[in-house]
Amino acid sequence: MAQTITQDRGKKKAFESKDVELKNVFKFFNKEPAICGINLDIRQGEFFSILGPSGCGKTTTLRLIAGFERANTGNILIQGQSMSRVPAYRRPVNTVFQSYALFNHLNVWDNVAFGLRLKRISKKELKARVLEVLELVKMEGLRSRYPSQLSGGQQQRVALARALVNRPAVLLLDEPLGALDLKLRKEMQVELSNLHRELGLTFVMVTHDQEEALSLSDRIAIMNQGRIEQIGQPAEIYEFPQTPFVADFIGDTNLFEGEIVGANNEEIAILTKAGIKIIVSRQKDTNLVVSKSVSVSVRPEKIQLSLYRPSIKNNCFEGRLVNTMYMGTHVNYVVELNKSLRVNVRQPNTEGSLPNSDMPIYAWWSEADCLALQN
Numbered sequence: 001m002a003q004t005i006t007q008d009r010g011k012k013k014a015f016e017s018k019d020v021e022l023k024n025v026f027k028f029f030n031k032e033p034a035i036c037g038i039n040l041d042i043r044q045g046e047f048f049s050i051l052g053p054s055g056c057g058k059t060t061t062l063r064l065i066a067g068f069e070r071a072n073t074g075n076i077l078i079q080g081q082s083m084s085r086v087p088a089y090r091r092p093v094n095t096v097f098q099s100y101a102l103f104n105h106l107n108v109w110d111n112v113a114f115g116l117r118l119k120r121i122s123k124k125e126l127k128a129r130v131l132e133v134l135e136l137v138k139m140e141g142l143r144s145r146y147p148s149q150l151s152g153g154q155q156q157r158v159a160l161a162r163a164l165v166n167r168p169a170v171l172l173l174d175e176p177l178g179a180l181d182l183k184l185r186k187e188m189q190v191e192l193s194n195l196h197r198e199l200g201l202t203f204v205m206v207t208h209d210q211e212e213a214l215s216l217s218d219r220i221a222i223m224n225q226g227r228i229e230q231i232g233q234p235a236e237i238y239e240f241p242q243t244p245f246v247a248d249f250i251g252d253t254n255l256f257e258g259e260i261v262g263a264n265n266e267e268i269a270i271l272t273k274a275g276i277k278i279i280v281s282r283q284k285d286t287n288l289v290v291s292k293s294v295s296v297s298v299r300p301e302k303i304q305l306s307l308y309r310p311s312i313k314n315n316c317f318e319g320r321l322v323n324t325m326y327m328g329t330h331v332n333y334v335v336e337l338n339k340s341l342r343v344n345v346r347q348p349n350t351e352g353s354l355p356n357s358d359m360p361i362y363a364w365w366s367e368a369d370c371l372a373l374q375n
């Protein structure tokens with residue numbers, strides 16, 4: 001009996017071997033560097049996302065893996081094999097584009113079958129494989145429709161089916177949900193996650209939507225100006241960003257630039273440019289020493305507010321509440337600590353929410369809830 005796509009990969013999260021490796025890859029366009037020495041290992045069965053601001057090189061990285069671009073130097077391996085002489089159409093990958101790239105003159109069935117018809121497989125197998133992927137993306141009922149008769153989400157499902165029908169080892173997704181409205185995007189995120197779990201394939205997704213990357217991925221690479229700033233699991237990236245850029249890019253944070261003025265085994269004292277002194281619990285494996293230039297990151301949800309001075313010694317500042325914004329599930333506050341320093345605070349929406357006024361207020365946070373990051 002012919003293997004099915006799910007049996008092929010055995011519904012497992014393998015993770016033990018590498019499906020995609022980038023070794024010191026550089027890519028220039030008109031002598032301008034787009035990718036500057038990327039090293040990356042993507043494990044078999046992982047949902048791996050590449051996240052970063054516009055123009056940082058996410059799509060170029062994906063296109064290099066797909067074979068649509070050639071690296072100037074460095075090497076790319078897929079399942080242990082160097083791709084330097086392998087053209088795009090012979091690589092064991094398939095790409096799903098944000099624009100879907102469906103053939104408008106072909107119906108759903110023929111769009112999905114198109115690639116297989118170019119291969120020498122029997123009619124029976126072709127039929128079985130097309131049907132299997134259409135069922136997988138829940139589009140078998142609309143097999144006779146043309147792309148113009150489908151919603152954005154349905155077109156994206158067909159695009160997924162068309163990529164999966166070739167049974168790639170690695171599915172590359174370039175902003176796959178970027179063209180969908182918010183509600184549909186959320187629905188499709190769940191479907192993408194289910195599909196990944198069901199198939200056990202390696203997914204490599206490019207996105208600039210941090211929430212999407214955090215919620216879907218096993219690991220994320222954060223890119224900035226052609227380089228990878230950090231690779232890690234979503235919680236690791238959010239809770240322990242390694243650079244000011246990552247702290248600022250992922251979620252909201254308050255960043256205080258300053259210099260280390262004291263350090264012992266437990267704590268680091270930082271005098272910020274804005275004139276406040278912050279005490280940070282010492283993190284593992286850091287070489288943060290006196291006179292190093294750092295940025296302290298404090299997430300808005302880690303800052304507490306009260307009308308009376310709390311009985312804590314460090315990181316407690318008297319300020320003035322200058323803005324209150326009701327956000328439904330939570331309330332955002334802006335507190336001015338001094339003329340050149342404002343902090344953003346986020347608290348759950350409870351009945352006792354503070355009013356918006358010019359009142360004096362205390363803002364504080366624990367030493368363990370802030371991070372010192374080298375500039």
Ligand SMILES: Nc1ncnc2c1ncn2[C@@H]1O[C@H](COP(=O)(O)OP(=O)(O)OP(=O)(O)O)[C@@H](O)[C@H]1O
Pocket residue numbers: 029030033034052053054055056057058059060061208
């Ligand atoms: N074909 C090309 N010719 C010249 N420059 C290019 C080409 N493709 C990409 N670039 C440049 O390389 C850099 C990285 O582009 P890339 O499309 O990879 O970024 P990105 O992170 O995917 O951005 P976005 O999120 O806006 O799609 C940019 O400065 C871009 O202008």
